[in-house]
Amino acid sequence: MASPYREIFAAPGAWKFSAAGLLGRMPLSMTGIGVVTMVSQLTGRYRLAGALSATMAVSAALLGPQVSRLVDRHGQRRTMGPATLISAAALAGLLVCTQQGAPSWTLFAFAACVGCVPSMGAMVRARWAALHSDSASLLHASYSWESVVDEVCFIIGPILSVGLSTAWFPEAGPLVAGVLLIAGVLWLGAQRSTEPVPHPPEEHTGRSALRSVGLQVLVLTFVATGAIFGAVDVVTVAFADELGHKASASLVLAVYALGSCLAGAAFGLLRPSGPVARRWLVGVVAMAVSMIPLQLAGNLPFLAVALFVAGLTVAPTMVSTMGLVEAHVPRSALTEGMTWTSTGLAVGVALGSSAAGWVVDAAGARAGYAVPGVAGALAAVVAVLGHRRLSRPATVSWRKGREADGVPQGPLEQHERHAQHEQHEHGHGRDLPGSGRVRAGEGTGGPGQAPGGQEAPRPLA
Helix, strand or coil: CCCHHHHHCCCCCHHHHHHHHHHHHHHHHHHHHHHHHHHHHHHCCHHHHHHHHHHHHHHHHHHHHHHHHHHHHHCHHHHHHHHHHHHHHHHHHHHHHHHCCCCHHHHHHHHHHHCCCCCHHHHHHHHHHHHCCCCHHHHHHHHHHHHHHHHHHHHHHHHHHHHHHHHCCCCHHHHHHHHHHHHHHHHHHCCCCCCCCCCCHHHCCCCCHHHCHHHHHHHHHHHHHHHHHHHHHHHHHHHHHHCCCHHHHHHHHHHHHHHHHHHHHHHHHCCCCCCHHHHHHHHHHHHHHCCCHHHHCCCHHHHHHHHHHHHCCHHHHHHHHHHHHHHHCCHHHHHHHHHHHHHHHHHHHHHHHHHHHHHHHHHCHHHHCHHHHHHHHHHHHHHHHHHHHHHCCHHHHHHHHHHHCCCCCCHHHHHHHHHHHHHHHHCCCCCCCCCCCCCCCCCCCCCCECCCCCECCCCCC
16 A cells, blocks of 8 residues: 555645745744844843743734635735735844844834744645545645644754854844745745635635634643643753753753654554544543653653653644644635644743743742643643534534525535435435545545544635
């Protein structure tokens, strides 16, 4: 049997837009830590550095979904160019003002605009969704591959950014991050053949994708999940510092990302059965349980092993999350929906890192690992309580939501509903010709359904 990764990249242009996404996503892990390193080196003010990094995170959380909504309405190429120009100009202003010793308020003014950046990960995944909309297994492999790309960015990005700023000049890390962002956006925008065609204006209701109850569950869970990541980063640095090996913290955290990277690659090779919502719930609970061994860490080798095991739960959960977003959000708002999950993560990272810093200052680094433990428990509680919402037939909920908003059904939907009615009347147990469905051949969903027991997604355009 051919590798699913070989199959997904057999499509024309697939490797190009994925590579452009990798390039454009590197700044996601480089900019924040690069600004912290730059500001601390030039001013010696760590509190200011942290506040600027937090400002950029909040900015991305607030502006990112709005940019993605414009992407869904007007297309990727027309939207991401202007948005990137604003973000890159703001980052350049931040670097110049910091280097010239400008007043602090100018730094915060520019940092607040840096978040006006397109979500490269969401746009790349939207291209995969359009490319493999007729195959649940290939879409699963595509999302798994992108989770690997995410982890590669977070393994390489921080090390590259800090290394450039310390070995070259203080502004080098965020400067290179900005250059990579521009290069990735220009490369992705030039690939017109794989760009999803925006839906007609009548399919855009003007309301946020966050109105989807399923997406609300995912975002709330991701806030708690982001708190895990933010807390683990802060506490691990503090723990290594207490042991006198602060420089080793980046290696230990890289092991955490490596575990997720390997798990994501392996997960893409599988053809999992059963509802996607159930796999997602198992993944979230496993992430919560994996935080327990961190409470017992007494040295860095033990901590590295514990984080590697914890990392194995991350990517598969993220892959299932993207599958659920794709199923529970209107196709005309897919990019926005995926960006909302990133927003939840960003908010959670900010909350988790702040809470962890407070606990470390008050009770020491080992006590700080209670923060990701509590965050994991909260994520599990939200997932358990919201699981039933995610288990409902998503496509039906989408139709009802659109009809309630006054959006008429398209010809494909009307034909599909007629086919369902005819199938029910005649008792056929097979797909009808031209019904717009595919046989997944896997899982428990039956003919014409994706592995999660939900209807197979239709093309974006």
